[in-house]
Amino acid sequence: MKLHSSNAAGRKHKRWRFHGGIHLPEEKDLSNREPVQDAPLPSQLVIPLQQHIGAPARPCVAVGDRVLKGQVIGEPQGYVSAPVHASSSGVVSAIEPRAVAHPSGLQAPCIVIDTDGDDTWAKLPEPILDFKQADAATLRERIRAGGIVGMGGASFPSSVKLNPGADQPIDTLIINGAECEPYITCDDLLMRECAADIVDGIRIMLHVLGAKRCLVGIEDNKPEALLAMQQAVVLRGRESSSSAPIEVVRIPTLYPSGGEKQLIKILTGKEVPSHGIPAQIGIVCQNVGTANAVADAVLRGRPLIERLVTVTGRAVVHPRNYRVRVGAPATGLVERSGGYRGELAKLVVGGPMMGFRVDGDAIPITKAVNCILALSPEESPDPGEPLACIRCGRCAEVCPANLLPQQLYWHARAKDIDKVQDYNLFDCIECGCCAHVCPSHIPLVQYYRYAKTESWAREREKRAAEHARERHAAREARLERMERERKANLRKKKEVIAPKSAAAAGDADPKKAAIEAARKRAAAKKAAAGQVIDSAVARASDAGTASTAEPVADQAGGTPKVQLVASTSPAQPSRTDAPAKRESVREPVSEDQD
Amino acid sequence: MSTGSFVSSPHTARVNRVDWVMLQVCLAMVPGTLALVWYFGWGVLINMALATMFAVSAEALVLTLRGRPVLPAIGDYSAVVTALLFALTVPPTLPWWLTLLGMLFAIVIVKQLYGGIGYNPFNPAMAGYVFLLISYPVAMTSWLPPDVPELLQARDLVTLSFMDSARLIFTGALPPSLTWDAITAATPLDEMRTLIDQGVVIDEIRQSPLWGDFGGRGWEWVGNWFLLGGLFLIWRRVITWHIPVSFFAGLLVMAGLFWFLDPQTHPNPAFHLFSGAAILGAFFIATDPVSACTTRRGQLVYGASIGALVFVIRTWGGYPDAVAFAVLLLNIAAPTIDHYTQPRVFGQRRPAG
Numbered sequence: 001m002k003l004h005s006s007n008a009a010g011r012k013h014k015r016w017r018f019h020g021g022i023h024l025p026e027e028k029d030l031s032n033r034e035p036v037q038d039a040p041l042p043s044q045l046v047i048p049l050q051q052h053i054g055a056p057a058r059p060c061v062a063v064g065d066r067v068l069k070g071q072v073i074g075e076p077q078g079y080v081s082a083p084v085h086a087s088s089s090g091v092v093s094a095i096e097p098r099a100v101a102h103p104s105g106l107q108a109p110c111i112v113i114d115t116d117g118d119d120t121w122a123k124l125p126e127p128i129l130d131f132k133q134a135d136a137a138t139l140r141e142r143i144r145a146g147g148i149v150g151m152g153g154a155s156f157p158s159s160v161k162l163n164p165g166a167d168q169p170i171d172t173l174i175i176n177g178a179e180c181e182p183y184i185t186c187d188d189l190l191m192r193e194c195a196a197d198i199v200d201g202i203r204i205m206l207h208v209l210g211a212k213r214c215l216v217g218i219e220d221n222k223p224e225a226l227l228a229m230q231q232a233v234v235l236r237g238r239e240s241s242s243s244a245p246i247e248v249v250r251i252p253t254l255y256p257s258g259g260e261k262q263l264i265k266i267l268t269g270k271e272v273p274s275h276g277i278p279a280q281i282g283i284v285c286q287n288v289g290t291a292n293a294v295a296d297a298v299l300r301g302r303p304l305i306e307r308l309v310t311v312t313g314r315a316v317v318h319p320r321n322y323r324v325r326v327g328a329p330a331t332g333l334v335e336r337s338g339g340y341r342g343e344l345a346k347l348v349v350g351g352p353m354m355g356f357r358v359d360g361d362a363i364p365i366t367k368a369v370n371c372i373l374a375l376s377p378e379e380s381p382d383p384g385e386p387l388a389c390i391r392c393g394r395c396a397e398v399c400p401a402n403l404l405p406q407q408l409y410w411h412a413r414a415k416d417i418d419k420v421q422d423y424n425l426f427d428c429i430e431c432g433c434c435a436h437v438c439p440s441h442i443p444l445v446q447y448y449r450y451a452k453t454e455s456w457a458r459e460r461e462k463r464a465a466e467h468a469r470e471r472h473a474a475r476e477a478r479l480e481r482m483e484r485e486r487k488a489n490l491r492k493k494k495e496v497i498a499p500k501s502a503a504a505a506g507d508a509d510p511k512k513a514a515i516e517a518a519r520k521r522a523a524a525k526k527a528a529a530g531q532v533i534d535s536a537v538a539r540a541s542d543a544g545t546a547s548t549a550e551p552v553a554d555q556a557g558g559t560p561k562v563q564l565v566a567s568t569s570p571a572q573p574s575r576t577d578a579p580a581k582r583e584s585v586r587e588p589v590s591e592d593q594d
Numbered sequence: 595m596s597t598g599s600f601v602s603s604p605h606t607a608r609v610n611r612v613d614w615v616m617l618q619v620c621l622a623m624v625p626g627t628l629a630l631v632w633y634f635g636w637g638v639l640i641n642m643a644l645a646t647m648f649a650v651s652a653e654a655l656v657l658t659l660r661g662r663p664v665l666p667a668i669g670d671y672s673a674v675v676t677a678l679l680f681a682l683t684v685p686p687t688l689p690w691w692l693t694l695l696g697m698l699f700a701i702v703i704v705k706q707l708y709g710g711i712g713y714n715p716f717n718p719a720m721a722g723y724v725f726l727l728i729s730y731p732v733a734m735t736s737w738l739p740p741d742v743p744e745l746l747q748a749r750d751l752v753t754l755s756f757m758d759s760a761r762l763i764f765t766g767a768l769p770p771s772l773t774w775d776a777i778t779a780a781t782p783l784d785e786m787r788t789l790i791d792q793g794v795v796i797d798e799i800r801q802s803p804l805w806g807d808f809g810g811r812g813w814e815w816v817g818n819w820f821l822l823g824g825l826f827l828i829w830r831r832v833i834t835w836h837i838p839v840s841f842f843a844g845l846l847v848m849a850g851l852f853w854f855l856d857p858q859t860h861p862n863p864a865f866h867l868f869s870g871a872a873i874l875g876a877f878f879i880a881t882d883p884v885s886a887c888t889t890r891r892g893q894l895v896y897g898a899s900i901g902a903l904v905f906v907i908r909t910w911g912g913y914p915d916a917v918a919f920a921v922l923l924l925n926i927a928a929p930t931i932d933h934y935t936q937p938r939v940f941g942q943r944r945p946a947g
Contacts, residue, residue: 018940182606265940271940272941352603352606355605356602357603383608387670388710390612391884391886391888392883393834393883396937401941402938404889424939424942432603436604439608446602
């Protein structure tokens, strides 16, 4: 069986290597021997409003409403968002926070539907069969309306990813069929069983992006999937010869070749810039599941309401793949797989390398959940107490981002957030290779997640401080301006008054003399009365400045903000707490210089 | 479901363990150790046993004083590796109390006072060795001759039995009717240095029965057996090739250059390679992960610098062998080298740093 590129007349596609990576026990044959089964329709669906990156959907149904299969029940809010649909017909019984598949273990808003068992379809949008005649915006709108998000795990809204903008022309569409995580086989089975749909989805996305070619990367431990995809490409190629070439590339099995940046490197030799996105180098990467969903949405008008899920691990009786409604509880899938057997060490959502542990299976399947992994104690033994790092460098050897994980660990442990960023913490993809090979069993990924969270928190603080500083500067400028204006006004008034009084003096000399005489009398009286009145006159003559000076003085005694105002004025340096305040403002600036 | 604290991914079984790493290092020392015992007698084994006992006891003592769990730290066998490496580098007749002193210095001061395994900037075994070499130069340079009949006859030397070695180590008493001169001999590096300093040309020096095919008789074979162990370590991926290969490159390039310029006052590069602790040092000592460089390019710089320094100290320095000094000097430079040799991170144009 020859498994190299099919439509390029036997020419083998060049493949590149990324740094590091590890070979893991694949464990794929636990679950990929049986065809996909349809999971039974549960009596209740719990559909989270946020199943994607971006703003959560807003419910557009009320408790008690009857909904139909495929009906929109949550509308997207904003550009980076996605709608959610009822995955079967029934009655909305609650809209409330429920347990969801999330590492935090927190609840999230969900729409609960008591299904009626009829599974009646809502009226679906018209299929767009001749998608080549449709313009990209129409197709993108359909993909958005279908609630399609990246199904490889990140669940970023696909319509956004398919709209890189005119300034980023897309040359290559990369389809991720690598499925490099051990145990998971849902993409494998999808490619085996729905290759034609995937290829249709690819062609639609090629059209939307205007890309010149498509590369499908599949690890060589999935020969059936490779063959099915190659055949589908040839078949579809015959039907329409005008499309951009689609090439199915067999890539070596090496974790994490299914990481977006790693797969792009393997297939094109290009590296996505650090902190950048693939579109910057003319590439868009989508998962095979997403391609399949796109075909469903465009060619059949069906929204994303079901997906393939692998239920596997040695702690379930019958590991296999299911076609599952979004919102169906994982409990039903585990039951369908014969339940647990032996001791369950860990229940994981996703794969063993990057998935997260959940406390129980009472969580709904979402668009992003690809695997429910029940690990036995033998498969996931307790790594024990971590020992000290001996700097052996195995972690650096296997790091696919070519980082120095031991240095990251060192600085993360010391909570030295600057240093840990200097060592490119944010290029870490949390693939877990380093922790897997660490002889000291240090939970390295956990340290990096901690350091990232700390960095974000500090970034927020920094931004808040920056904001406060800007506000302070603006306030200072405003006060200064007001002071200037007030003085200017005063000057003007004086200018207006001075000539008037001069003129008055000229006009009525006798009057002035009378006033002068009265003053003198008064002065004499005053001298008799003593010094008291002197000060009163002085105060009256200074009343103009004193009246505005007073509030400033008041405030100076009040909030620290205004003390800062005082401190910045050279005339009256306030020594109270101004230095400390200044330092806290200065700190972020010095960071920028670093 | 286990009740352990939440630990993030990966959820796989870990594939490496520190104690396995250390045990493989011990295993890799076996061929070289046997060769040393073959040529230099039982003293080597007695020293190894003593050093291990002292090192492990010292580590347990300090950990107890520091209030740290003792068993996990003892169980990583790192103190054993330190002790064995130390015992392989000291003369086979070293008095027991010097071994004790060396191990106390290595484990208590160099390792534990800096925070224990993973935190020591210097290689403990080499620091202990250098400490003794500076403080007790005579005892530390009294090497036995290799047990090669031609050599023993030519120099009128005898070898020591197990009991003789033990008595010498524990009581300092020589076997009856023997003098130090009858049981010790200059090492090839010593002899080479002394004779070159006296103006003897290499061709004449090489006439001596001390010389084998490329290094000192006996010594060269010890080196070969350590080489075998080193290759085992690379095969088992306990170490990578970078430090040993660059070490040899640094040493051979320097030695080759000067040998090429003047072959009568500079021994050939093979002599440097197979004398003293070059091979042991390259595979077992310079590769100590805690005190070495961790970046790949850094390891090349580190290894090559050690190799070059070994040649420099051997040729112009005050000591006949130089591996320990060179390693310690580069230990302190390792963090700086690491800083300037960070790899280019995926997606970045230039390496950071």
